[in-house]
Amino acid sequence: METKNITSKILPVSAILVYLFLWLPTIVLVVLSFSNNKFGIKWEGFTLRWYADIINNVGIRNALKMSLTVALVTVVLSTIIGTLTAYGLYKYKFHGKKFLRTSILLPITVPYVVTGGALLVFFTRVVNIPLGYPSIIIAHVTFSAPLATFVVLGRMGRIDWTLEEASADLGANVLTTWRKVTLPVLLPAIIASAALIFPWSFDDFTITYFVCGIGTTTLPIYVFSQLRYGATSVINTIGTIFVVLPVIGLLLMNLLQKKKVS
Amino acid sequence: MKMKNFLKGKREVYSFMAGALVVLLLLAGLPACAPAAEEEGPAAGETAYDKYVASLSEGEYPVPCECFEQAQEEGELNIYDWAEWWPEEIYTDFEEEFGVKIVRDNFASEPEVVAKFKLNPEMPYDMITGVAIRSVIQIMQLDVLQEINHDWLPNVSAYIGKEFTEFEYDPGAKYSVFSDYGTDSYWYNTEYVDDARIPSWAVLFEPDEKYKGKITLVDDMFKSLAGALAYLGYPVDSDDEAQLAEVRDLMMNLKPYVMAFDSYPKRLALEGEAWISQGTYGDGFILNKESGGVVTAQPTPEGSRLLSDLLLIPKGAPHPAVAHCWINYLYRPRTTAFLCGSIGVQPCSQASLEFLPEDMREWWARVPEGYVASCGVIGERAVTGKGLELRTAIWEELKS
Amino acid sequence: MSSSKSVGLREKAAKFLSDQVYLPYVGPISIWILLFVFAPLGVVLYFSFLRVGPFGQILNSFTLEHYRLMLKPTYIQVFMRTFVFSFGTNIICLLIGYPLAYFIVRCGGKWKTFLMFLVIVPSWTCYLIRLYALKTLTGNGGLINEALLNLGLISSPLNILYTPFAVVLGLVFGFLPFMVLPIYASLEGLDPSLLEASEDLGATPLKRFFTVTLPLTKGGILAGTILVFIPSLGEWLVPMLLGGAKVMMAGNLIEEQYIKLGNIPAGSSIAVVLTTIVVLIIYLSVKMGGEEVLERMM
Numbered sequence: 001m002e003t004k005n006i007t008s009k010i011l012p013v014s015a016i017l018v019y020l021f022l023w024l025p026t027i028v029l030v031v032l033s034f035s036n037n038k039f040g041i042k043w044e045g046f047t048l049r050w051y052a053d054i055i056n057n058v059g060i061r062n063a064l065k066m067s068l069t070v071a072l073v074t075v076v077l078s079t080i081i082g083t084l085t086a087y088g089l090y091k092y093k094f095h096g097k098k099f100l101r102t103s104i105l106l107p108i109t110v111p112y113v114v115t116g117g118a119l120l121v122f123f124t125r126v127v128n129i130p131l132g133y134p135s136i137i138i139a140h141v142t143f144s145a146p147l148a149t150f151v152v153l154g155r156m157g158r159i160d161w162t163l164e165e166a167s168a169d170l171g172a173n174v175l176t177t178w179r180k181v182t183l184p185v186l187l188p189a190i191i192a193s194a195a196l197i198f199p200w201s202f203d204d205f206t207i208t209y210f211v212c213g214i215g216t217t218t219l220p221i222y223v224f225s226q227l228r229y230g231a232t233s234v235i236n237t238i239g240t241i242f243v244v245l246p247v248i249g250l251l252l253m254n255l256l257q258k259k260k261v262s
Numbered sequence: 263m264k265m266k267n268f269l270k271g272k273r274e275v276y277s278f279m280a281g282a283l284v285v286l287l288l289l290a291g292l293p294a295c296a297p298a299a300e301e302e303g304p305a306a307g308e309t310a311y312d313k314y315v316a317s318l319s320e321g322e323y324p325v326p327c328e329c330f331e332q333a334q335e336e337g338e339l340n341i342y343d344w345a346e347w348w349p350e351e352i353y354t355d356f357e358e359e360f361g362v363k364i365v366r367d368n369f370a371s372e373p374e375v376v377a378k379f380k381l382n383p384e385m386p387y388d389m390i391t392g393v394a395i396r397s398v399i400q401i402m403q404l405d406v407l408q409e410i411n412h413d414w415l416p417n418v419s420a421y422i423g424k425e426f427t428e429f430e431y432d433p434g435a436k437y438s439v440f441s442d443y444g445t446d447s448y449w450y451n452t453e454y455v456d457d458a459r460i461p462s463w464a465v466l467f468e469p470d471e472k473y474k475g476k477i478t479l480v481d482d483m484f485k486s487l488a489g490a491l492a493y494l495g496y497p498v499d500s501d502d503e504a505q506l507a508e509v510r511d512l513m514m515n516l517k518p519y520v521m522a523f524d525s526y527p528k529r530l531a532l533e534g535e536a537w538i539s540q541g542t543y544g545d546g547f548i549l550n551k552e553s554g555g556v557v558t559a560q561p562t563p564e565g566s567r568l569l570s571d572l573l574l575i576p577k578g579a580p581h582p583a584v585a586h587c588w589i590n591y592l593y594r595p596r597t598t599a600f601l602c603g604s605i606g607v608q609p610c611s612q613a614s615l616e617f618l619p620e621d622m623r624e625w626w627a628r629v630p631e632g633y634v635a636s637c638g639v640i641g642e643r644a645v646t647g648k649g650l651e652l653r654t655a656i657w658e659e660l661k662s
Numbered sequence: 663m664s665s666s667k668s669v670g671l672r673e674k675a676a677k678f679l680s681d682q683v684y685l686p687y688v689g690p691i692s693i694w695i696l697l698f699v700f701a702p703l704g705v706v707l708y709f710s711f712l713r714v715g716p717f718g719q720i721l722n723s724f725t726l727e728h729y730r731l732m733l734k735p736t737y738i739q740v741f742m743r744t745f746v747f748s749f750g751t752n753i754i755c756l757l758i759g760y761p762l763a764y765f766i767v768r769c770g771g772k773w774k775t776f777l778m779f780l781v782i783v784p785s786w787t788c789y790l791i792r793l794y795a796l797k798t799l800t801g802n803g804g805l806i807n808e809a810l811l812n813l814g815l816i817s818s819p820l821n822i823l824y825t826p827f828a829v830v831l832g833l834v835f836g837f838l839p840f841m842v843l844p845i846y847a848s849l850e851g852l853d854p855s856l857l858e859a860s861e862d863l864g865a866t867p868l869k870r871f872f873t874v875t876l877p878l879t880k881g882g883i884l885a886g887t888i889l890v891f892i893p894s895l896g897e898w899l900v901p902m903l904l905g906g907a908k909v910m911m912a913g914n915l916i917e918e919q920y921i922k923l924g925n926i927p928a929g930s931s932i933a934v935v936l937t938t939i940v941v942l943i944i945y946l947s948v949k950m951g952g953e954e955v956l957e958r959m960m
Contacts, residue, residue, distance in 0.1 A: 015765040015777075018758050022784045022838065025795035028805055029787075032798070039529050041798050081690045088687025100688060102948075107699050109888075109944050111896020113913045114706075114933045117920045121709060121930070122702035124381040131382060142698045145691060203788055205899065210920070213386070217367060223790050225345035225368045227903070239791035243783070377924030380718055400718070475821055481907050522824045522906025535802050646716050654923065662736040662910050 026243055033236035040233035050237040060238070063222035070133070070208075070218060071201040074140040075194045081141070082148025083190055087182070089149070090156045104146040115143065116210030123211060131213025139211045140204065144197040151193035152186065159185055310334060310361075317359070321613065322594040323416035325587050332583035333360060339584040341366045342375065343391040349604040356591055362584050371482060371525065372397045379406050379576075388579040389588055391441065392571045396484055396499075396640040398438045399431050401574065403646075407437040408575040414586040415439070417593035421611035431642065438572040439589055442598075442607035445629070445637050446489055446567040447543040449558050454537045461559035463493035466538050467512055474519050476537035478530060481523035483657040484640050487513070488567045489540055498567045498638040501649030510656045517660060531556050542569060544606030547625045560629055568637035571607065608634075703937070710930035718924050728931035737915070741935075744912040747826070748894035751833040752841075755890050756883065758834075759841035763882075764875075766842075767849040778846060785839045793903045796835055800828060800904075824906030832900035840889035848882025849875075888947055892940055912936050 033051075037044040054060050089101065107115065119139050123129040129138065164185070167177045205220035212221055219238070226235055311331065315324045324330070339356075345368035353364050369375050372393050379385060383406045393401070401407060412419055418439060426443070427435040448466045450457075455473070457465045467490055469477060480486045488498035490512050496505045521536055526545065530536035532553050541549075543566075546558025560566070573592070575585045591597060599617030602609045608626060609615065615623070643649045710728055713721040731737070766777045784792065799805050800822040807819040822828050852875070865873065898913030910918075912932065919929030 011761055011765040011768070014758070014761050018762050018838070019780060021835070022781065024805075025792060025799050025835070026784050026787055028799055029791070029795040039533065041529075041533065041801070041803070081694060084687045085691040088684045092684035092687070094682075094684045094688075100692060103695050103699070104691065105944065105948075106941070107695070109892055109940055110699075110703075110937055111893070111913060111940060113896050113898055113916045114703075114937050117916055117929060117933055118702035118706045119698065120381060120920065121926055122698075122705050125709075125926075126701070126705055130386075138698055142694065145694060149691065199786055203786075205790055213367075220788055220790055223788060223794075225370060227790065227794055235791055235794055239787055239795065242787040242791065247783075371922060373922040373924065376718075377921050380924040381926070404719075475824075517908075520906075520908060523908055524906070533801075533803055658734075658915075658918075659736045661908055662740045 026239075029236050029239045030243060033233075033240040035233075035236075038233060040236040050233045054234055054237050054241075057234070059217070059222060060219075060234070063217050063219045066216060067202050067219040070136050070140060071198050073137050074144055074201040075197050077137070077141045078144040078148045078197055079190050079194050081145040082193060083152050083186060085145070085149040086152035086156060086189075087186075089153055104149055107142050107146050108150075112204075112206035113210075115139070116207040119207070120210045131211060132216045135211040135213060136208055136216060136218070139207045140201045143204075143207065144201060147197060147200070148190075148193040151196060152189040155189040155192070156186075159189075161185075314359070319594075319596065322596075323420060323590070325414050325416070325590050329411075329414040329583050329586055333362065333581070333587045336581035336584050337362050338581050339364045339389060339588055340387045340579075340581065341389045341391060341588075342369060342385070342387040343389075344368060345370070347392065347605060348601060352592075352597070352601055356588060359591075360584070360587055362581075362587075373482070376400045379404055384578050385576050386578075386580060387576055388581045388585040390574040390576065393574065394640065395429065395431060395570045395572065396642075396645045398572050398574065399642050400645050402432065402437060406577050408577045408579060408582060409436055410439060410575060410589070411586060414583075415590045415593070417590045421593055421595065421598075421613045423610050423612065426610045429639075438574050440610045441571045441573050441592060442602055442605075442609055443571065443634075444542050444544040444569045444607045445560065445634060446485065446492075446540070446569055447546060447558050447560050448489075448538060448540050449531055449546050449549060449556050450538045451531065451534055451536075452555050452557055453534065461562050463489060463561045463564050465559065466540060467493045467516060469516070469519050469538065473537055475521050476535075477516070477519045478522050478524045478527040478536045478539040479516075479520055480540045481525045483653050484644055485567070485569075486523070486540065487653055487656060488638075488640055488644075489561075492561065492566055492638070493564050495564060499641045499644035499649065501643040501647070501652065503648075503652065506652045506656065510659070513656060513660050523661065542606070543629070544608070547606040547622060550625075551621070560633065562630070562633075565633070566637050568634065568639050570639070706930045706933050709927050710934050712927045714925060714927050720926060728928050729935075731928070732931060732935060737932075740910050740915055741912055743826075743909070744895060747830055747833060747911060748891050748897075750830055751837060751894045752887055752891045754830070754834050755838050755841035756886065759838055759886065760845055760883075763842050763845040763849055766846060774850075778842075781839050781842050789836065790899065790903075793832055793836070793899060796832060797823060797904055800831070823904065824908070826905070826909050828904040829901050829909050829911075832904040833894050833897060836897075836900065837890040837894060840893075841886040844885035844889065845879060845882040848879040848885075852878055884947060884950060888944070892943065895940055896936065 032040050032043065034046050034048070035043045036047040036049075040050070085104070089097065116139070119135070119142070120131075123131060123135050123138075129135050164177060164181045167181045172180070203220060204218075205224060208218050208221060209224070212218065217225075223235060223238060311324075311327050314330060318324055325333075339362055341353075341364060343366060353366070356362075357364050367387075369378075375390060375393055376397050379401050383404060385406070412435075418435075422435075422440065426440040427433075432438050448463070450460070450465065454476070455465070457470060459465050466477065480489075487506075487509055490509045491498050491500055491505065494505070494508055494512065496502070496509075500506060522530070524530060524536075524539075527536050527539045527541065528545070528549060531539050531541070531549055534555070541558075543558055543560055546556070549556045550558060573589055575582060579585055592601065593611060595611060595614040596617050598609045598611055598614035601607075602614070603619045603622050606622070609618070644653065709720065711724050711726070713723045713725045713727065715721050762781070766774055766781075769777060801807070802819040802821070802823070804823075806822070807816075810816045811819065822831070896913045897911060898917050901907075901909050901911045901914050907914075913936075916929050916932050916936065919925045919932060923929075
C-alpha cells in the first residue's frame with residue numbers, strides 16, 4: 001500500500017514536469033511573439049507589430065502557399081497510392097509479398113538526410129527531374145505513401161468486408177464496388193492517413209532542403225534562412241500561428257459537433 | 263510517424279484536422295484576395311525605352327535599346343543569393359522600373375552554391391550574387407557560367423575600379439563582376455573584452471583564459487582558416503603542409519574557447535552572449551550602429567583577407583538581358599552607394615563614394631592606407647588539390 | 663494450327679492477367695519504390711565507390727578510398743557519438759516517457775484524450791521553430807538561466823547551449839512524443855482483469871509492475887525505440903542549432919559532404935554506412951516482433 005501511495009504522488013509530479021518540458025518552449029515562444037524585443041528573446045513591452053510584419057511579408061505568404069500546395073498534392077498522391085497498396089496487401093496473396101512489405105518499410109526508416117541526399121543525386125545526376133515542385137513532391141510522396149499504406153493496412157483488419165463480398169456476388173464490377181462499397185468503408189482510414197501526412201509534409205525541412213530548387217521556398221525553408229541571420233522576432237510569430245491553428249481547428253470541430261448533436 | 267495511435271479511431275481528430283486545414287487554406291487565400299496593383303498604360307507616342315532613358319539621373323547610363331527590349335520580353339529575374347542581406351528596396355525599385363518580376367532563392371553558405379552547380383550544371387537562375395572569388399574559381403572550373411556582355415553594361419565600364427577587373431582567375435571580368443568588397447576582421451564587446459593586444463588577430467586566435475566559450479568563428483572552412491593563416495603571417499590561401507599543420511594546432515587549442523560556429527553571429531554579438539566574434543569589418547559597422555558596445559578591430563599588424571562579392575550569370579540563364587540590366591542598375595553610383603551603405607561593404611566604384619552615408623565613409627577611413635591592397639585573397643591553391651584536402655581534414659577534426 | 667496455338671497463348675495470357683489482379687493495387691507502389699527508393703539508393707551506393715577529381719568532379723574510376731577515409735579517428739568519433747547520443751536519448755525518453763504514459767492511462771476517461779493531446783500538440787509546431795525556442799530558452803541570457811540566477815541557485819549563467827548536453831536535450835525534446843505514443847497504446851490495450859488478478863494474488867504494485875505490466879508492454883517499448891532511436895541516428899538539425907555546429911553527428915557529416923563540399927562520393931559512402939546500420943537495426947527489431955507492434959500502432 002505504501003508503494004502505491006508513493007507512486008500515486010510521484011507520477012503526477014513527474015508528469016507535470018514532463019509537460020512543462022514539452023510546453024515551456026512553446027509558451028515562451030507565444031509570449032515573446034508579442035514582445036517588442038527586436039530579436040524576440042526578451043520581454044520588452046507588448047506589440048503586435050510582428051504580426052503586421054508577417055501579414056505584409058511577401059516571402060512568408062509565398063512560402064505558406066508553397067507549403068500548402070506541396071502538402072495538398074502529397075496528401076492526394078500518397079493516400080491514393082497508399083490505399084491501393086494496403087488493399088492489395090490485405091486482399092491478395094502473391095509472389096514477393098513479403099519482400100514488398102519490407103521494402104515499403106525502407107523509405108520510412110532510412111534517415112531523412114540519406115533520403116534527401118540520395119534523391120538529390122538521383123534527380124540531378126541520373127534522371128532529369130527539375131528541382132522544385134516536382135522534386136519536392138516526389139520526395140514527399142516517397143516517404144508518405146508507405147506511411148499511408150501502413151495506416152490504412154492497420155485499420156483494414158477491423159473492417160467488416162461482407163458488404164463488399166455481397167456486392168461482388170451480385171455482379172457489380174470492380175469499379176462500382178470500389179465506389180459504392182470499398183471507398184466509403186475505407187474513408188476513415190484514408191482520412192486518418194491524410195491527417196498524418198499533411199502536417200508531416202507541411203513541416204518537413206530536411207528532405208525539402210536537399211531537393212528544393214528555384215522559387216520553391218517552403219515555410220520551413222524560409223524559417224531556416226531566417227534562423228541563420230538572426231531576424232528572429234518573426235519566427236516567434238510564425239511559431240505561434242503553428243500552435244494556434246490546431247487550437248482553432250479544435251474549437252471549430254467542437255462547434256460543428258455541437259451543431260450535429262442539436 | 264507521429265501520433266498514429268492517438269488518431270486511431272478518434273473521429274474528433276479528423277474533423278479537427280479538417281478544421282485546421284480550412285483555417286490554413288483561408289490564411290493562404292487571404293493575401294490572394296488583396297486587390298491587384300493597377301497597371302499603367304504605355305504613354306502615347308513614347309516607347310518604353312525612351313521613358314526609361316528619360317527617367318535616369320545624371321551619371322546613370324542606360325543599357326542599349328536591344329538589351330532593354332529583350333529584358334522587357336523576358337520579364338523575370340531569378341536570383342540566387344544570401345537570405346536577409348541586401349535591402350528590399352534594391353529589388354522592388356528594380357522591379358518597378360523595369361517592369362519585371364524578381365524571384366529570389368536563398369543559400370546559406372557559398373559552398374552550397376558550388377555544390378548545387380556540381381549537382382545540377384544547368385541551374386535555372388539568371389543571377390548569382392554575393393559569391394567570393396574562391397567560389398567563382400570553383401564554379402568556373404565547372405564551365406557553367408555565361409560570358410558577360412560588357413557592351414550592355416555602360417555603368418560598369420564607366421565606374422568599376424580597374425583593380426577589380428584584373429584578377430588572374432578572370433581577366434577582364436568576362437565571367438564575374440564585383441559588386442562590392444570588404445575585409446575580414448573580428449568584433450569584440452567592450453563590456454567584457456579588455457585586451458592590450460587589440461587590434462591583433464591574437465585576441466581571437468590565442469584568447470585569454472577568461473574568454474572561454476565566448477568566441478564564435480565563421481562557419482566556413484576557407485574563411486575561418488584564412489583568419490588563422492593571416493594571424494600566423496602566412497598567405498590566406500596557403501597549401502603548404504607545415505603552415506597548415508601550424509594552423510591545425512592553433513585551431514585545436516582554440517576549440518575549447520569556441521562557443522559556436524556561426525557565419526553571421528549578429529544576435530549573439532548584440533546580446534552579449536558572444537564576446538569575440540570573427541566577422542567582416544563591414545558587418546561590424548552595421549552592428550556598431552545598433553549597439554555601440556560592439557566594436558570592430560581591423561586586424562593589424564598581421565593584415566587580413568580581402569572579401570569579395572561577385573555577380574555571375576549562369577550558362578543557360580533563362581533571362582540574361584534582365585540580368586545585364588540588373589548589373590548595370592547596381593552600378594549606378596547612387597544605387598551602389600545605397601547598397602553598400604545599407605549592408606556595410608565597400609563600393610568598387612569611386613563615383614559612388616560621394617553618395618555614401620557620412621558615418622560609413624568615416625568607418626572606412628579608419629582602415630589604414632594600403633591595408634586593403636595588402637590583404638590576400640583565397641585563391642585557387644586553397645580550393646583545389648592539396649590545399650582543399652588539408653583544409654577539409656583540419657575542419658572535420660575541429661568540428662567533430 | 664497456328665491459330666489454335668495463338669488462341670492457346672491468348673488464353674494463357676488472359677489467365678495470367680486474371681491471376682495478377684493484385685497488380686493494379688500494388689503496382690504503383692512497386693514502381694514508385696523501385697524508381698525513387700531502390701534506384702536512388704543504388705546510385706548512392708555506386709557513387710560511393712567513385713573517385714573524385716581535383717575540382718570535385720566525379721570520375722568514372724573505382725576506389726575504396728572513401729570507405730578507407732571513414733576509418734579516420736574523427737569519423738569514428740562522430741559515429742560513436744551519434745550512437746551514444748541516440749542511445750542516451752532513447753533511454754531518457756523511455757525513463758520519462760513510460761511513467762507519463764502510465765499516468766495518462768491511469769487518469770482514464772476524458773482526461774486521457776486531453777492529456778495525450780497535450781503530448782501531441784507541441785509536435786505540430788514547426789520542428790525548426792521548436793528547436794529555436796529551446797535555444798532561446800537555454801541560452802546564457804535565456805529564461806532558464808535568468809530564473810536560476812534570480813532564485814540565487816547559481817551565481818553565473820550555466821553553459822547549456824552549444825554543449826553535448828544541449829544536443830541530447832534537443833533530441834529528447836523532439837522525440838519524446840514518439841516514445842509516449844506506442845507505450846500509451848500498449849498500456850491502453852492491457853486487459854485490466856489481468857492486473858486485478860495479480861492484485862488478488864497479493865502482489866505489491868511495484869512487483870506487479872515489473873512482473874506483469876512491463877513484460878506485457880514490451881512491444882510498445884520496442885516500437886518506441888524504433889521511433890526514437892532510428893531517427894536520432896540520422897538527426898542533423900539538433901546538433902547544428904543547439905550544438906553550435908561543433909558537436910557533429912553522422913547526419914551532419916552527410917549534409918556537410920553533400921551540400922557544403924559537394925563531394926558526392928564521400929557523402930554517399932557515409933550515407934551507405936549509416937543506412938546499413940539503420941537497416942540492420944530495423945531488421946533485428948522486426949525479428950524481435952517490433953513490426954507487429956508498429957503496425958498495430960498505425
